[in-house]
Amino acid sequence: MIGAIAGDIIGSPHEFDPIKTTDFPLFSAPSRFTDDTVLTIATAEAILTGGDYTRLYQSYGRRYPDAGYGGRFIHWIYEPEPRPYNSWGNGSAMRVSPIGFAFNSIEEVLAEARNSAAVTHNHPEGIKGAQATALAVYLARMGADKHTLKAEITARFGYNLDRTLDQIRPGYVFNESCRQTVPEALIAFLESDAFEDAVRKAVSLGGDSDTLACITGAVAQAHYGVPPSIIAETRSRLPxxxxxxxxxxxARFPAAAV
Structure with missing residues (x-):
């Protein structure tokens, strides 16, 4: 989970100032946690306590109202009787990584990812993006190699993971959909050779960089681990x-820490 948060913070300065290079300061003055981190932590609390996703997403959203939520979500967190709003956005995928670290079978991971998404992102693409991200984290955590992970995600979700970053990057622009965020984030992981390299590659696509790097960072953590220096810098930027x-x-799920 720390990998997702690190990716969010590293990508945050470039969310609305996109870059097309891996050569950038990993952390800088504007680097901060965003809604990706806030809702990832909310998902973790739901798992720890058996709490309700709706209640916890609302609670954390109200506690951090300026974290950068999407327009529909910011209204949802204040609704007295909140209902899902058929979103296909990448918000379901950015917050789901704790599920990949906490559950111990593919069936459990897919079911819980659906549960976490459906309170807001109940569109089929919103569900699929959350499930694909959580499953990728789980498979990497369980030691699946990249070929196996790629084949499993492709077979289950139909994402095209055969493209290269060099093919994607020139025409890629900011996109909030799961369909055009999750596959690209996974390709950044598949082409990487280390945690930092994976996150840099995700940011270099020039899209919704904090969410791309959050998703990539979660899977990269499960596969490579996170360097201690990045963990320390990430923690220093959290309340x-x-x-x-x-x-x-x-403490309960040690793989999520490193």
Whole structure:
């Protein structure tokens, strides 16, 4: 889970100032956690406590109202009787990584990813993006090699993972859909050779960079681990309440910590 949060923070300066290169400062003054981190932590708390996803997403969203949520979600968090709004956006995928670290079968991962998405992102593409991301984290955590992971995600979800970043990058622009975020984030992981390389490649696509890097970072953590220096810098940019929950989750699911 720390890999997703690191990716979010690393990608944040470029969300609305896209770059098409891997050569950029990994952390800089504008690097900050966004809604990706806030809702990832909310998902982790739901798993730890058996809490309700709707209640926790609303609670965390209200606690951090300026984290950069989508327009529909920011209204949803204040609704007295919130209902899913058929979103196909990448918000379902950005917050789902704790599920890949916490559950111990493909069936459990897919079911819980659906549950976490469906409270807001109940469109089939929103569900699919969450499931694909959580499953990729789970497979990487369980030691699947990249060929196996790619084949499994392709077979289950129909994503085209045969493209290269060099093919994608020139025409790729900011896109909030799962359909045009999750496959690209997974390709960044598949082409990488280390955690930092994976996140840099995700940001270099020039799209919704914090979410791309959040998704890539989650899978890359499960496969490579996260360098201690990146963990330390990431933790230094989080408030105490988010750190506390992060540490509680890591104590129960140690793979999520490194």
């Amino acid at each position: 105490d309440d988010l750190l506390h929950l992060l540490d509680r989750f890591a």
